[in-house]
Amino acid sequence: xxxxxxxxxxxxxxxxxxxLASSEQSVGEIERQLRMTQPTVSKHLRVLREAGFVESxxxxxxxxxxxxxxxxxxxxxxxxxxxxxxxxxxxxLERHLDRMDxxxxxxxxTRRR
Amino acid sequence: xxxxxxxxxxxxxxxxxxxLASSEQSVGEIERQLRMTQPTVSKHLRVLREAGFVESxxxxxxxxxxxxxxxxxxxxxxxxxxxxxxxxxxxxLERHLDRMDxxxxxxxxTRRR
DNA sequence: CTTGTATATGCCTTGTGCGGCATATTAGGG
DNA sequence: CCCTAATATGCCGCACAAGGCATATACAAG
Numbered sequence: 001x002x003x004x005x006x007x008x009x010x011x012x013x014x015x016x017x018x019x020l021a022s023s024e025q026s027v028g029e030i031e032r033q034l035r036m037t038q039p040t041v042s043k044h045l046r047v048l049r050e051a052g053f054v055e056s057x058x059x060x061x062x063x064x065x066x067x068x069x070x071x072x073x074x075x076x077x078x079x080x081x082x083x084x085x086x087x088x089x090x091x092x093l094e095r096h097l098d099r100m101d102x103x104x105x106x107x108x109x110t111r112r113r
Numbered sequence: 114x115x116x117x118x119x120x121x122x123x124x125x126x127x128x129x130x131x132x133l134a135s136s137e138q139s140v141g142e143i144e145r146q147l148r149m150t151q152p153t154v155s156k157h158l159r160v161l162r163e164a165g166f167v168e169s170x171x172x173x174x175x176x177x178x179x180x181x182x183x184x185x186x187x188x189x190x191x192x193x194x195x196x197x198x199x200x201x202x203x204x205x206l207e208r209h210l211d212r213m214d215x216x217x218x219x220x221x222x223t224r225r226r
Numbered sequence: 227c228t229t230g231t232a233t234a235t236g237c238c239t240t241g242t243g244c245g246g247c248a249t250a251t252t253a254g255g256g
Numbered sequence: 257c258c259c260t261a262a263t264a265t266g267c268c269g270c271a272c273a274a275g276g277c278a279t280a281t282a283c284a285a286g
Contacts, residue, residue, distance in 0.1 A: 026233095061233070152264080174253050
């Protein structure tokens with residue numbers, strides 16, 4: 001499980017990352033907001049930390065986790081060559097995203113019919 | 114294996130997508146360039162097709178595969194919120210990418226041409 | 227030192243993705 | 257028709273990630 005792509009393949013990990021995108025969080029806060037068990041959160045955070053997606057600092061008994069950008073940038077870099085390609089097919093995406101509309105785990109999109 | 118993220122977690126599939134980014138290819142061409150066995154290529158193409166990453170047209174006994182943009186755009190959309198975040202940490206990426214230097218998905222680093 | 231809170235880790239089970247290999251299918255040519 | 261090229265599919269075994277649950281560690285406070 002070394003590559004950044006494998007790391008973000010896991011939905012719960014993506015949810016954690018999205019959470020941290022707004023601000024740093026403790027394990028317990030993540031646990032509550034995403035309704036995962038504590039060991040599960042800790043394990044995912046370990047994976048994320050070892051892959052360089054997050055770092056933590058100690059605050060008494062808590063650990064505060066925050067994002068580190070590099071691995072996600074790496075994904076972004078890989079994605080770059082494809083962008084020029086899909087400039088042609090613009091409109092198709094919105095239909096596509098509408099159609100699935102289950103996109104991000106912890107995020108409810110306002111779905112208009 | 115429904116999400117776009119799981120699909121691109123597989124290195125061989127990323128390699129195939131990168132190949133197709135330049136131009137459409139037949140199964141045999143992919144097989145040769147990426148040095149994978151034919152069933153492996155076909156299976157990955159099946160996964161990619163069912164997930165909407167590629168489409169194929171028939172050319173005699175060949176199938177020509179080409180990219181479809183939507184699923185990758187979906188990844189791009191998920192990535193968007195993080196971009197504003199990493200504008201702060203610019204320089205760190207290059208050091209990071211240097212350090213791993215396994216960039217291109219092809220298995221062999223020996224560049225035969 | 228004991229207790230309580232926050233987090234990490236270890237073990238076990240289950241599910242599933244991936245490759246290898248053999249074989250089926252489809253299409254064209256002689 | 258039969259043969260061959262190109263691609264797809266089925267079956268099998270293996271590796272491994274993910275969650276559940278129990279427990280260990282860390283730190284604070286009384």
